Amino acid sequence: MxxxxxxxxxxxxxxxxxxxxxxxxxxxxxxxxxxxxxxxxxxxxxxxxxxxxxxxxxxxxxxxxxxxxxxxxxxxLVGTSYIDGDEVVAAARTTLDRLSDDTTETVHLARLDGTSVVYLATRQSQHHLRPFTRVGRRLPAHSTALGKALLATWDDEQVRRLLPESLPAVTERTITDRERLIEELGTVREQGYAVDREENTLGLRCFAVAIPYRTPARDALSCSVPAARLTPGHEQLIKDALFDARDRLTLATRRL
The missing domain is CATH 1.10.10.10 (Winged helix-like DNA-binding domain superfamily/Winged helix DNA-binding domain)
Incomplete structure (x- = not known):
């Protein structure tokens, strides 16, 4: 004893x-x-x-x-070793570089961790007006395009078990009702991408796609852009670039 x-x-x-x-x-x-x-x-x-x-x-x-x-x-040092040793991060470097060049905006690779997403890699925008981001940053999944893209690869009951009925508001535009979020996840599945409409940071919109090298997905790519700079043409360019990046990274991670 x-x-x-x-x-x-x-x-x-x-x-x-x-x-x-x-x-x-x-x-x-x-x-x-x-x-x-x-x-x-x-x-x-x-x-x-x-x-x-x-x-x-x-x-x-x-x-x-x-x-x-x-x-x-x-x-x-431990956090750096995790990033340095991660095969997906290594495989994504070229894809992130190209996505950054194609969009000229800030782009991210992030991983779902419980009810949050954690940034694994980022490329900063080429514009003077740009969001501040850092590797290791943790954000609520329900208020981010990254999180919604990943949650959409789960079924509705799995999402209900993961998230509470009432979700914390990050901004005045955050979806705070779980059932309303689940409805949006259905739209994400249909269109293939998720959108953060200033739900995590006022004045900032974000688009994201999940990387389907496993099911449900655990990693996603995103592009963030100030709402003031987002035109319909630029939005379409971002979506097309994200779909292309998703396909290239899916191919690069097919053996992982």
Whole structure:
């Protein structure tokens, strides 16, 4: 029994370590011990010891006073190794370059992770007015074209099991009703692409297609463009370029 208790304690410590790192990853900047404790709910004494251990190992950093904590450089190294070792990211590089040239807009490769999408690769727009994006950024699937393109490869019951009935609003245009979202996913399946109509960022529209190298799909390509610059002709060019990119990347990932 003692051995079982020790193993249980080790597993609990591992879970808390991961939860702490996810807390810092989702909240950039530095945080006081009290703020961290309020968010995660661990006893302050054990939380402090765990934070000190993570600081010593480089997973967590402190400010000059030693009283505020944030994500450490080792997390970046692990995240980079994930990107560097991912076969889809490697296969998509040429496709992303061409998609960027064809559209002159910001383009992304992203992966579905639970109820979110995570950016794996991006190419910045050639225009002065452009959205800010970064690899590793996590956004709600229901408010993004990327997420909707991927959710459309699931059946309706799978979507109902994944998402709550009421969805959080990111902007005033976000779809917040699950059934309404499911209706839109039906349209996405019919037309082959998804649209974010300023649902994640006001003033920004986005178009996305899923990459069907597996079913349901887990990766998608997108193109983001400021609404002020989007003309009917440019919109059609973006859609055509995305379909072409989807076909090329599907071919490149056929053995994965």
């Amino acid at each position: 003692a051995g079982a208790d020790a193993n249980g304690a080790q597993v609990k410590s591992a879970v808390r370590t991961v939860e702490l790192l996810e807390f810092f990853a989702g909240r950039p900047g530095m945080h006081t011990l009290a703020a961290v404790q309020e968010a995660v709910g661990y006893p302050k004494s054990s939380l402090y010891m765990l934070l000190r251990t993570l600081v010593e190992l480089g997973w967590v950093e402190t400010d000059a006073t030693g009283t505020r904590y944030g994500i450490g450089v080792r997390a970046l």
